[in-house]
Amino acid sequence: MASTKNIKLSFLSVFIILLVSWLVFGTLSRAVSSESTASGEEVPGIALASIQDDYVGSETCKACHEGQFKNLEKTVHGKIAESKRWKDKAQSCESCHGPGKSHVEGGGDKTKIISFKNRTAKENSQSCMACHSQTSTHATWRGSKHETAGLSCLDCHSVHQSPTTKASEIAPFANFQAETKLLKKRTESETCYQCHSDVRKSEFQRSTHLFKTENRESRMTCSACHDAHGSIGEKLMKTASVNETCYTCHTEKRGPFLWEHAPARESCANCHTSHGSNHVSLLKARSPMLCQQCHMQGRHQTVAGKPISAFMKNRGCLNCHAQIHGSNHPSGINLQR
Amino acid sequence: MNNTLSDLIDCRLIRRFGLLMILTVPVIAGAQEMVSPADSSPINAQPSKIEDDKKETKKLADNFKFVFEIGGQFVDVNGERPTKYEEFGRIREGLAVRRFRIASNPANAPSFFRAIGRSAGEIDQQYFVDFGSYGKFRTTFQYDGSPHLFSEGAKTLFTGENGILTIDDSIQTALQGTPVPALPAAVQSLYSSTSASTISLRTRRHTLSFDQKVQLTDSWSLRFNWTRNQRTGNAPLGIGSYERVGTPIGDTFRVFSLELPQPIDYVTDQVTLGTSYITRNWGISFDYIYSNFKNDNPTLTFDNPFRITDLQATTGSGNFDRQKFARGIISGAPGNTAQSVTVSAFVDLPHNTRAAAALGWTVGRQDEQFAPYTLNSAIVTGVPAGVNVTSTDSLPEQSLDAETDIFTQEYVIASRPWKSWAFNARFRRFDNEVKTEPILFPGYAAYGESYWRSNIAGVLIENDPKSFARSNVITEAAWEINKVFRLKLEYGWEGWERHHRQAERTNEHSFSTQLTIKPTAQFTSRVNYKYSDRTPEFYDPGVLEYSGLRMFDQSARKRQDLDWQWQWAIRPQIGLSGTAGYLDDDYDENFFGLVKYTQWYGTVDLMYMPKDNMTLYANYARENYKNSMQTIAKNAVPWDLNNRWNRDERDVLDNFGIGITAYAMKEKLFLDLNYVYSNAKTRTITANPGTPAANTVLSATAFPFPDVKSRLQEFDSDVSYQFGDRWGLGVRYKYQPYSLDDFAVNGLSPYPINALPAEQEGSRFLLLDSRYSSHKAHLLTVYLSIK
Structure with missing residues (x-):
């Protein structure tokens, strides 16, 4: 870990470099941009407003x-x-x-x-970006996971009108989030499932984040955690880490605690799967099997079998180690209180 | 809750919120002047501008459309514990406003308004009000009530509030005086008497948010958000210990376990302020977030049903006769705050290159008052002089005074120097620095709060600041070979630095490739393959675990990750798509712990639109994943290699869905049918690679495990007909059979004596019986819609 002083210095230096870059190259890039347009790259719309x-x-x-x-x-x-x-x-x-x-x-x-039917993804996105590049939500599109995978805006959005908007005239209770985003599909999750169809099954698993409204729409939308246009986090997470995203709703897990469970602090994904699980509490495996992947304390009778053991019943290890995310109790070193 | 904001989202008020919305929204909408804050100053307002705004408001007001749905609901649910049916919602019989929508979206004006409500008056109600003027501003209010029902029909002997759970003294006195062999009968009789009450274990999450976005100029925008997240109710919480009991074949372990209905009363307020100045060539954004979490029950005090008086563990070693406290205390989630500042910027450089950076600094603090070591005043042996174990005055510190600083950095260079080439380079760093001073405690109340312990295997009782940092570098090059082929190559590095963990540093290098093939406009195939290799620079197993154990998040790992996505528009009306994936994590098999994780999945989606007003769809998914671990049971001779045992846990999931959505008779008749089948199975296989030491309580002899199975089916149909322009009538029927077979909860009861083996007689188990079981549910709704 870098010391705080070094971090602050790096903050400052990077900021200064960025500022200088902006001042020096800003003018240059405007000139280059004009040249590329003039040289024939198709950027319709406001870029061509001069030929009224x-x-x-x-x-x-x-x-x-x-x-x-x-x-x-x-x-x-x-x-x-x-x-x-x-x-x-x-x-x-x-x-x-x-x-x-x-x-x-x-x-x-x-x-x-x-x-737009026969143009490349890059060309299609370029048209949209002629206007949308000036919004903070789209500023991270370039270099983002979806952009580098060769997707275009039109893979998810329907410019003329989304099916949702049309449905709103007929079925007025369709997903209101999807309606304003002009998504291609009726709901946000269905739009994402076009490629990520392996996630759909999570809606019906024993524990799930994708529980639904009476309209069979996920009450928690994909965009609650992900930003499809690019973000500073991995897997297009809206924040810089998995945990920061989880703490948005699960603030009680944020701590800091007196006794930390280090793997939980480093990544919730060490033990949990985010969309859906066959096990309770979105666990990657059931307890005690999950805990045994890292703990071999011999004094627990969780040995090779005995499914009727007290250590296997109910919540397994969590029957006693309930404060598994961290404890703030002076006697809570074993995450029991 | 003492403040007015909390009162605002008081449950009773929320229940009436639906009605208020219906009555007030049209009034608000009609009165709403559609001007942006920037334009609202009377000094700046020009007569023509005011005139324009009035026209715009009139257009909005003239275009309002209203839809209300009022329905009668009939429910029939069968099953011993059908809690699962209402896990995240509330399905009850009676008359209700199901949904409403009030909206105006005139075609010839930039303004819009929509207000939508669902399940008005129910605990899972939702409201959404969204209005604004494109290019100027947007205002959004949202309320969402999300319940989480853990169990109906749970049983408890506890009563109480404000973080104190009590049991009648006479029960504690009676159970303390009852010999262990007679405890099962004594407790069972209590549960069948009036001493036990039946409760619902349920939390409710209320989320209320206000969001304001203003576009001041073409480049400059402001945003503000306030969100209050409140959780109330109660949830099951375990508290327990185990006791060593000598038997002819060695010490056996008898578990003491209580389960408490933990009162939950959390409130989180979050305020976000942000601004962006973005031109076509450069941009800069600034965001500030303040988040405050408050727990109204920072501690939970509870009675021990089996003790009325405190007692210390009876033997000098403290190994026997535990859980002798009369009252216990648990710390809940501590109140905390987090403040973060993020600055992000980008600038376009020559050669179609963009440089971007984002820097963030978050400071998290926590200073909740500590609870005492224990409430068991009988603990005296080994307690240092001057330490009163029941008083917070004896603690070395009164609170943690914790601070964690998180620095995040991201730098990106995205370059498109030639038409068919793209290059990206990205560096990320997440630095979680714990600045909290460590506290050295003289010991702690161990063994079920019955004994003082000053160290664990020689390690003193001191909290370690577990700082860590994670860095990533990703470089990638994408080449559009022609209109058919696109190839992407990527190299990545990820490094972890950790304090006070087994591996202080790990490095992972990865290589990946992606090939996209688009032979026609109708077909796309994208294949990704990634290989990565993680190695710890040094692994110190420490003294608390077996030296041969390697924890999977820090150990050496080779990963192969392959996935394939494809989409095929066979005809304009027929779409077929699918995915397939395989993931293989190989850990070092020379060590214990997780040694292999594999996952594969396949999905197929079909959509067919025979007519513009009809859509048929079907989908199938299969997923299979397996954890393989090897471990060892501790015996009389610690870590005898004969006591090795291996375990595979394999999960298989099949999911199938089919449905139709159709409009007919000039869009007067609407039909929506959907059926889903989801089947999951977990198989656990345990085996001994050698011959384990026999005839000991801790024998590693493998036992068979039953499969765990769950199956959900759901048939949902909705048919409605529109009579004229204003009236509509609909019928919805939903059938949901669910089955669950899980040995961990099968036969679970508050006092599961009969479900436990003889050596773990379970004589002091008091669970809440919090669970759900199989069910069959029918829901019929008849609703009237009014426009």
Whole structure:
């Protein structure tokens, strides 16, 4: 461990380096960015607002694409143009699809409008980032796990309208979180299960974090712990460590305690699995089997078998060592009080 | 709870919150001026701006839509202990406002409003109010009541409140005077008398939050969040010890175990303040979080049902005749605070490169008053002069005065210098530095609070500051070979530094590769493979465990991790996808402890949309994981290698789901059917590699274990019909059979004398019988929806 002084110094030095980098390279990068746009990289929308003459307006689009228009107009993408701040910047449909003049004049020539179906993930995300890069929630997207895996925004989001938004007109109690995020699927968890379908089974395990509402939606959403757009933690955890994330709700485990159970302090995931488990309390294995992976104290009759042993009944080791996450009792060195 | 905020989320108020929401939300919404704080100053307000805002508010008000669902519910649940059915909710019969939604989302205005409520008036009710104006601000209120029911029908002899649990003196007197052989009958008669009460073990988590986001300029935003998390109720808590009893084949062990209904009264307040200034080329964010956890029951004092008077363990060694206290005291979770500051920034550099950094500093403190060593005043042998074991005045410190500083650092370089190449380098460090001063205690009350012990195997009673730091480096390169193939290579390093643990330093190197194949727009396959090798620089087993033991979180490990994801849109209407994975952790088999962990899984998902208004889906998942450990039983000759025993614990899970969602008759008829089958089995196999020493209580002879099985099925159907524009009628039926076969809780009772072997007669077991068993539940709801 570094000393506090060193850490603080490193904090300060890194901050200064960052500040200098920002000052020095900020101007440079703006110039580079302009060059890359000018050199032909497709970044439609506000980046191309200078060629106003090529825009035809969303009413023109509506004439042929009424269905999509109706879907879009009630989403943030359809409504943002009504905002004073965005009125002069957003071009409605053409914000993403680029200027439509050639497309219209070509009688709907599909080659003369930006279509997202055949573009690469990087190109698709670039279009979204033209606006969304200026939000704090998306600032960590570049270099994030999902970005480097080759995913694009459109793998999870539906720009025109999410099925949830459509369903809200019919079934108004669909997931309200998913509704505002324009997710591709009806719920947030179903969106994540597109790739992480191995997690779905956790909803029905003996102990689970993914317990559900009467709508069969997980009451705890994936985004309660993870940030799909990138984060400072591993596995896209919202915080810097597994434990910091768990302490968000389980503050009583945060301590610090007089007597710490070191593996619990280092990572809750040493003993618990986060989504669902066949065992109680989301344990990776049942007690005492789990405890025996690290403890071989000979004075406990948990030996090779005897399932009817008192040490096997009920909560096993935790019948006595109930303060397994840490004890603040002067006589609690064995995590019993 | 003494403060007004706590009163705000008082249960009774919350139960009425639903009705209040229904009555007040439209009024609030109508009155809400949709202006951002930045624009609200009368000095800045221009006439045209005010006019625009009025127009926007009018648009919002003109577009309100209301939906209410009122339903009657009928429940039929069979089963000895059907607690599982209501583990995270409340299903009861009667009339209720099931759900409501009040929303306005005009197409020609940037503003929106939505208020949604579920299970109004129930203990699992939820409310959500969200309004704002895109590009300006967003305000969100949320309340969520999440119960957690551990058990209905638990039995206890204890009564009490405010962290003190008592048992009638006459019971303690009677049991103290009862000879051990007669205890089972005596206790059983108590449970069948009026002395025992039946209770529900349940906690409730109330989460109330307010979230405000304001976009001041294109680049500058502010955010504020306040969240109160309150948990109340009671939960089972074990307290116990074991006693050595001499027998002709050696000392046997008799367990004393009590289970208490621990009162829970936790409150956590968290405030977050943040701001970001982000341009297209650089950005900086600042966040401050203050979190305060308060426990209204920092200690739990309880009576020992078997003792009315204190007594010290009867032999000089303290090895026999334990748990002789009349009253005991346990420390609950200590109140604590955490404050953190995080600064993160990024800057775009030449060559399409971004540099980003995030630095965080969290200070956690805890200073809860210590409890005394024990309440057993009879403990005198070995107690140092001047130490009064029942008084906090004799403690070397009155509280821990703990401080933990956590420094987090992350630096990222993400570069896309060429169109088809991406390079990323990332460094993370999580430094958990315990700054608490160690406290050396003269000893502690051991052996079931019946004896003074000044050391454990020669180790003094002193808390160790268990600081640790974890560092990661990840470098990766991704190459889009062409539109079909994408390859990613990664090298990673992870290092741990630990104080006061067995391995002070470990290093893990990993190599991984990912291949993405997208031959057509309809098919994607992504395969990941990772190999990693972890080695401790030095492992000191210490004196408290066998020298041949290696703890799995610090020991040498070779890991192979393979997973595959694929998605195939066979037709626009048919989607098929799946995953498969295999994980293998190999630990050093020359040592004891966990030696191998393997996991594999496979899933398949199918979705078919024959029409725009109909979706059929099915999914299947199978998961299999296995822990293999080898260990050794301590015998008369400590750590006799003949006493080795190995154990495999294997879990298998099958999960199958199928369903249909459909709209018909011009979207007037809605149908939602879903069926899920989930079956889990745990098999434990124990074996002796050699011939264990026989005829001792601690013989390592392997015994067979029964399988543990659980199975959940759920059929859920919801059919509704819309009559005209305003009225709808729906019927929902849910059937849920659940079965559980677990030897740890089968036959469990408050006094499980008959479930224990003779040498562990269990004469002083008092459990709460907190458990759930198999059940079959039917739920029928008829509801009316009004728009």
